[in-house]
Amino acid sequence: MADVVHVLGEMLIQDPRALMTTMLVVLLLIRIMITGGKQGDDAKLLRLLPPPPSKLPIIGHLHLMGDLPYVSLAGLATKYGPDLMLVHLGAAPTVVVSSPRAAEAVLRTHDHIFASRPRSRVWDVIMYGQTDSCFSPYGDYFRRARKLVTVHLLNASKVRAQRPAREEEVRGVMGKIGKAAAAGEAVDMSELLHAFVNDLICRAVSGKAEGLSKLFRELTDVNAALLGGFNILDFLPSLGRLELVRKVACAKALRVRKRWDQLLDKLIDDHSRREDEDEDEDEDEAEQDFIDVLLSLQDEYGFTRDHIKAILIDMFEAGTDTSYMTLEFAMAELIRKPHLMNKLQEEVRRNVPKGQEMVSEDDLPNMTYLKAVIKETLRLHPPVPLMIPHFSLDACAVHGYTIPANTRVVVNAWAIGRHTGNWEDQNEFQPDRFIKTGASVDLKAPNEFHFLPFGFGRRMCPGLQSASATVEIMLSNLMYRFHWKLPPGLKEEDVDMTEVFGISVSRKEKLLLVPVKASE
Numbered sequence: 427m428a429d430v431v432h433v434l435g436e437m438l439i440q441d442p443r444a445l446m447t448t449m450l451v452v453l454l455l456i457r458i459m460i461t462g463g464k465q466g467d468d469a470k471l472l473r474l475l476p477p478p479p480s481k482l483p484i485i486g487h488l489h490l491m492g493d494l495p496y497v498s499l500a501g502l503a504t505k506y507g508p509d510l511m512l513v514h515l516g517a518a519p520t521v522v523v524s525s526p527r528a529a530e531a532v533l534r535t536h537d538h539i540f541a542s543r544p545r546s547r548v549w550d551v552i553m554y555g556q557t558d559s560c561f562s563p564y565g566d567y568f569r570r571a572r573k574l575v576t577v578h579l580l581n582a583s584k585v586r587a588q589r590p591a592r593e594e595e596v597r598g599v600m601g602k603i604g605k606a607a608a609a610g611e612a613v614d615m616s617e618l619l620h621a622f623v624n625d626l627i628c629r630a631v632s633g634k635a636e637g638l639s640k641l642f643r644e645l646t647d648v649n650a651a652l653l654g655g656f657n658i659l660d661f662l663p664s665l666g667r668l669e670l671v672r673k674v675a676c677a678k679a680l681r682v683r684k685r686w687d688q689l690l691d692k693l694i695d696d697h698s699r700r701e702d703e704d705e706d707e708d709e710d711e712a713e714q715d716f717i718d719v720l721l722s723l724q725d726e727y728g729f730t731r732d733h734i735k736a737i738l739i740d741m742f743e744a745g746t747d748t749s750y751m752t753l754e755f756a757m758a759e760l761i762r763k764p765h766l767m768n769k770l771q772e773e774v775r776r777n778v779p780k781g782q783e784m785v786s787e788d789d790l791p792n793m794t795y796l797k798a799v800i801k802e803t804l805r806l807h808p809p810v811p812l813m814i815p816h817f818s819l820d821a822c823a824v825h826g827y828t829i830p831a832n833t834r835v836v837v838n839a840w841a842i843g844r845h846t847g848n849w850e851d852q853n854e855f856q857p858d859r860f861i862k863t864g865a866s867v868d869l870k871a872p873n874e875f876h877f878l879p880f881g882f883g884r885r886m887c888p889g890l891q892s893a894s895a896t897v898e899i900m901l902s903n904l905m906y907r908f909h910w911k912l913p914p915g916l917k918e919e920d921v922d923m924t925e926v927f928g929i930s931v932s933r934k935e936k937l938l939l940v941p942v943k944a945s946e
């Protein structure tokens with residue numbers, strides 16, 4: 427104690443402002459420890475929800491979260507709250523939904539109550555006051571943003587209109603793999619598939635990828651780390667009252683926002699100028715890139731330029747890692763199970779007319795095993811395993827508990843996809859399970875809740891069709907054009923499947939595979 431008094435005395439002499447700040451932080455932390463974040467009746471209601479043991483002061487249950495929080499939460503849920511469980515992540519009480527029946531209650535029965543998003547200082551900076559569609563709280567603005575995204579950017583005719591771009595990009599990738607095959611070299615599939623999806627999104631957003639894709643990819647990566655990373659203010663929000671803490675915690679987000687501003691402002695200006703010049707040309711909306719569409723609807727939807735920028739960032743953030751990781755995990759699973767890869771190759775080759783150079787989108791409808799492989803990949807490796815946090819707008823009774831208003835709710839899609847009551851051999855990659863039960867597992871409108879890689883309800887992923895088109899055409903071509911081997915010396919069981927958690931999941935190790943031309 428004497429030491430503490432001594433240090434404080436020294437600080438008072440040398441830097442009285444630092445001392446004041448330190449004291450304030452300590453007082454705030456003490457307050458958080460006493461109140462646990464929520465107060466009064468809400469705190470009482472929350473206390474009725476089952477928690478895991480060993481909640482610590484200040485950090486709550488954070489110490490129980492391993493590198494992969496969705497795995498840690500699934501383990502804790504099995505023991506302490508199979509349907510619903512309360513964890514304290516710092517001072518933020520969070521209700522974790524881990525069973526299909528609880529997911530149905532939250533995402534279907536009471537969807538209107540749980541359709542909001544919590545506020546986060548970092549999301550606020552990056553997404554222009556959370557005015558994108560992923561992170562915007564539920565309300566009039568969200569409904570407009572969501573309508574614009576679903577009706578004008580990610581609708582079926584837009585996805586169809588992007589077919590030539592998809593086929594061109596796939597052809598480019600096949601060319602690169604062909605060269606590696608000729609040289610007998612391994613291909614870095616992680617890099618190749620990431621660049622492929624990023625280029626496609628660049629083209630959808632701004633009409634071109636050349637000269638832009640590298641920068642977009644860099645910014646998307648920085649965003650992803652910040653959006654899914656540990657943001658101290660989300661867990662100890664009271665600290666946000668201190669300007670210095672706020673500044674430090676948001677500094678990186680502000681820097682990346684500035685870079686997005688420069689890039690997107692330039693692109694929007696170029697598009698506006700072009701629109702003024704081509705005033706008479708009435709381009710079909712399906713043919714327009716996203717910036718053109720957003721500019722043409724800006725007044726109708728009452729959007730500012732910042733709103734447009736937030737929605738554009740969403741497209742990169744939500745669309746890139748999710749789709750490319752699905753492809754990469756599918757290839758990693760298939761290379762570990764050669765008999766399943768053979769089965770898929772056989773189906774793809776059977777459905778492509780003889781002599782055709784590539785799989786075309788017309789060949790895909792009968793490829794049921796391809797779709798089963800993709801579903802099984804999404805079941806075992808949902809790219810957004812905890813979805814995006816939901817937030818309750820009102821108090822709501824769910825399976826005997828009351829979740830108060832303004833509570834953060836996360837749905838563990840990873841745990842649900844491996845729920846023992848619903849899946850046999852739940853940790854095994856067995857695409858055939860979707861052939862047997864195929865009819866009941868419709869991604870667009872699931873009628874059961876044991877498979878939710880795209881979520882469900884008002885916040886369900888609007889990019890499902892776009893993602894399916896991208897993943898199906900690429901995976902089928904990878905199967906059609908090449909045989910695949912592991913680099914010399916590696917065995918199937920050596921493929922490292924370790925995951926890394928951000929806002930979406932990625933693979934820790936790069937996937938290196940050796941292609942061999944299919945005719946050889």
Ligand code: HEM
Pocket residue numbers: 559560561572575580740741742744745746748749752804808809810813814815878879880881882884885886887888889890892893
């Ligand atoms: C395999 C690919 C994909 C998967 C597995 C996936 C999954 C998800 C999930 C789980 C959510 C959160 C749902 C919730 O919080 O309840 C989500 C939201 C979203 N996704 Fe996707 N996604 C994929 C691809 C895409 C693509 C390609 C786009 C667009 C280019 C996109 C755009 C969005 C948007 C805008 C949201 C926010 C929806 C809202 O909050 O209203 N996603 N996605």
